[in-house]
Amino acid sequence: MPLSRDNASPLQQQIAELLRQEINAGAYEPSGKLPSEAALGARFAVSRVTVRLALARLAAAGVLERKQGKGTYAAGKQVRHGLDQLRSFHESLLAQGLHAEMRLLSSALVALPQAMGELAGAAQGQCLLLERLHLVDGEPIALGRNYLPPALAAMAPARIARQPAYAMLAELTGLRVARADLAIKVGLAEPDVARALGVQQGSALLLMERSSYFADGRCCDCSVFYIRPERYAFVLHPTFAADSRPA
The missing domain is CATH 3.40.1410.10 (Chorismate lyase-like)
Incomplete structure (x- = not known):
């Protein structure tokens, strides 16, 4: 689903919601690891800062786990x-x-x-x-x-x-x-x-x-x-x- 630049919701919120839907659908199974910030930025045609804000939103909600130097994972995936x-x-x-x-x-x-x-x-x-x-x-x-x-x-x-x-x-x-x-x-x-x-x-x-x-x-x-x-x-x-x- 593409992002809408005309949407009242900020881009980081739209990205966060799309990623949440993909995680719930099992898109990142079996390891639960998400693409890098650079890859997500290229996919959504946004800056890494915008991606980082979207990931931070999901991490705060307990949907993601971010490990320094290791990557970003769907929470609880083992x-x-x-x-x-x-x-x-x-x-x-x-x-x-x-x-x-x-x-x-x-x-x-x-x-x-x-x-x-x-x-x-x-x-x-x-x-x-x-x-x-x-x-x-x-x-x-x-x-x-x-x-x-x-x-x-x-x-x-x-x-x-x-x-x-x-x-x-x-x-x-x-x-x-x-x-x-x-x-x-x-x-x-x-x-x-x-x-x-x-x-x-x-x-x-x-x-x-x-x-x-x-x-x-x-x-x-x-x-x-x-x-x-x-x-x-x-x-x-x-x-x-x-x-x-x-x-």
Whole structure:
């Protein structure tokens, strides 16, 4: 709907109302991120000051959330990680139609942490530790640390950077991950994690600990994901079995 220069309503009010209607219609799903001020200014043929006033009006009404250096989002929109299906972290983002990417921060052979038990192919107690940053619309959303069989270190760095852990395991072994045990906790951002995610040290984070297994019972992946909670939610849709009744 075009703006009316003859309308008694100020342009910023007209823009705010149009954006409100689009948000309510789900135009900015699934992430809820709106275009930049420059893009909105070009769309409506107005100055960035006018756009900024329109966005401020919606933010004051609780319709939008504006994050310095991150962008503008429809309030309350979260990335939703379904627990009903077994997917790698990156694949769960792609499955929602999000503009998701991974950035490899480090890759090294390290001693397998004793608390993680046994890992398939971890000769002499060594494993491959991958530290990768997960982003949605260019914004850091999680830092993942994957402890994987050391044979994966022979893969090309470009493939390690871009491929989800489960895809790499399938390529290496010809086997698919059959099950995973997940634990979801709350933790605080340590300095290195805080820097990577762009949050303050000590900020509350979601921690997802994951152990993945082949069908023969061998553990093939031990991972920890440090997740910004304000835009991330874990969801599960349980149903009662046909012969069961609620307690």
